[in-house]
Amino acid sequence: MATGMVEKKVDDENAAPSIICSLPVKEIPGRCNHSLVSRIKTRLEFYYKQREEEFFRSRIAAHGSTVFRINMPPGPFMAANSRVVALLDAKSFRVLLDVSKVDKKNVLTGTFVPPVALTGGHRMCAYLDPSEPDHARVKQLVFNLVAARKNFFIPVFRSNFAVLFEAMDAQVASASGKSDFNKLSDAAVFDYFCEACFGVRPSATALGATGPTRATKWLFPQIAPLMTLGLPTLLEELFLHTFPLPSCLFSSDYKALYRYFESAASSTLDDAEKLGLNRKEACHHILFVAIFNAFGGFKAALPGIFGLVAEAGPSLHSQLAEEIRSAVAAEGGEVTLAAVERMELTRSVVYEALRLDPPVKYQYGKAKADLIIESHDAAYQVKKGEMLLGYQPCATKDPKVFGPDADEFVADRFVGSAGRKLLEYVVWSNGPETEEPTVGNKQCAGKDLVVLVGRLLLVEFFLRYDTFTADVGTVLLGKQVNVTSLSKATVQS
Template structure:
């Protein structure tokens, strides 16, 4: 994408906030019911002929005191939200409202801290330390847990002709994260099989202002979008989750005093990072990847299977990090899924100073203290950056030209080409998330040649119901052992 050297003329930001109280509620109804998020933002881009606009964002009254934002809705303006020298990220993780800290043990956890706050670097370093100490556990933990998922999926297909991947993924991802991060499977503790249900209830209380459940509009407006639900609803669930993390993460928590953190604050942060950030992300990411693959041509399945099996064969039949790094098409598919449907669609930041935001076509003055908002799907589907931007193209990021586009994949609160640090707000588990996405594709196409699925929408992501799989003839002929339900054994 060519950029002009000439500085664009600074213009007034178009758009309107309308009548206080009344317009935000009307806009909320448009956002949730009459237009939907994509159309809500795109219709205003079309109306004002600008990708930088003043508008209201949900939830509005009475959940949020001020719904007014400056929306940045293209690939060029969006990165202002990553520059923590220009925008403050304090208490804006979920947007114009903030869930009660009663849901996080009374602490403002890392996601709500600005890098300028002393605790931010301490907590983020703790997360880096945990990830580094457990890096060798990720691949074997993933393979063990998702092999079991696929076995169950095949049994369900045999008996019922379909399998709810989301439900299986919810349970499996929770087990995987406990084992990968802390070496303790949640189901083997007092938590038992209740972890996913307790986690989902706790997540719901924080995210319900951004959801619709398909209930009558008046009921949803009153219950979900007007007043926060009481944290007491999940108090017992959170207590049980906290106990698991306090026990399972013992070795990580034993060293937190060196970072200047209390054990209690560290444990609440590990719980949030694992359940909200990691588990919440996997609930959206993995069905999203599988959903896009289900819609893709069977030829893409064949290319993935060929690449994956060749790389694994080159490692003596083992799935290793070295093998996964050689799978360029697999990585491109994951990047494309993250581009099309980023797990976190909204980004916020408050201007620390008067500043100028540039879009492709103009520049705009933003005043100190104004809230800047980005709707990521419009930025990552920017037609001025991506050819056929609304289409899923699995090999989009291959080759020299494809690699130039990787910086526009920004799901992690930063460009894919940059690295998380204690000084920025980029996801500390950025590399792990992409790896987990690739491992899903790897395990799937080691096991199957192709598949079909029904793909719909559910809450904040895709609903994937697998309807058929074609088992891999390669794996059954090349494996030294196999069973009726396991067609690959590397």
């Protein structure tokens, strides 16, 4: 029920800054039913009957609001408190990006916090609030690493993904007639990121070809409560959504990964000590950033980009090929950063893919004080300590920002001055694309590198091929792309 217009001023030093709100303040619709039956019903709808996006959209329709209260899985069994306020439009979602208003301590995966036994007994930077001292030190370490290795990201990408495309060619030409892009991409990304950052290709060490598999196994228990595998419901509820999977099942894989980083990242660990971090603890942080953030992120993002481009068809392929080849030719045939920056359509395609299918779909935060949160149509009051949830695909497909085609892939959406203005609402990195990560916020430290790698994937592909076809499906972390045909470019760069 609306309570009229409000001017809310707070003098308590622990409360929110003064807020002037011109929208009607309404009671947040929905309620968090405490009964076990109600919570189980919500779980079944979230995991099995509706799945994520339909689950949230059906409740937007039912409440007539993009802001509402809900019991959020994986509670009630794994989480002490599964009650959240959902923020599902572009305007209200922005509160979750403002660390002056929300606490980010232990909320990366929402109502479930993985055991620290999976990360060497330490809380990782992703689970730290910026107010915690180690947050700034670890994030600065990542900034230093990216800056020190900036000249390696393009040439090392080219060498590693050349191997991917050679394998893809052979697989498509084989009796099976198709190539599993995801599998090839996992191997290429794992070697690429580690070699570019640390100068040592993992497949050339004791890890051999096991790196991507070990990394995927270690990632699994940290995100298992949020996923389904297609097993019988009773088994999934018992083994995935009720209790944490035993950390000991994954310790051998983690130790093998740790040994690689302990050796390959020695200069980065030297820098960590200069920043005041314990060397061994810093190694756990570097491993987490490389595997959870980078490998896990690219594992979702690159098939998402490639799959959307596959579905777009030959017309877009022709436009991308022309733009990419012209820009590279202008640089004397070299793939340089200057050449990549000229590719406006290519950049737009990557932004559009990250808008539609962000690699991290959820954002959480706890209100640091009593807040007034505005959607497009109304304002709502939340109390200090309440958990706030944003499901990013709803916020980044907001029709009041992106128009009636908000759910569609529009390759040139971000081309031109009008398109660039929309980048403020592309928030896949836990911050607007128009802003930059700092040690004092939670925006992805490798934001620009992710966008660069997405563009390099298209650059390397369309320097070799004119067009392609693929079967695109859905898997746990996003898209599954099986390439079924390739048309080689007449002249390759």
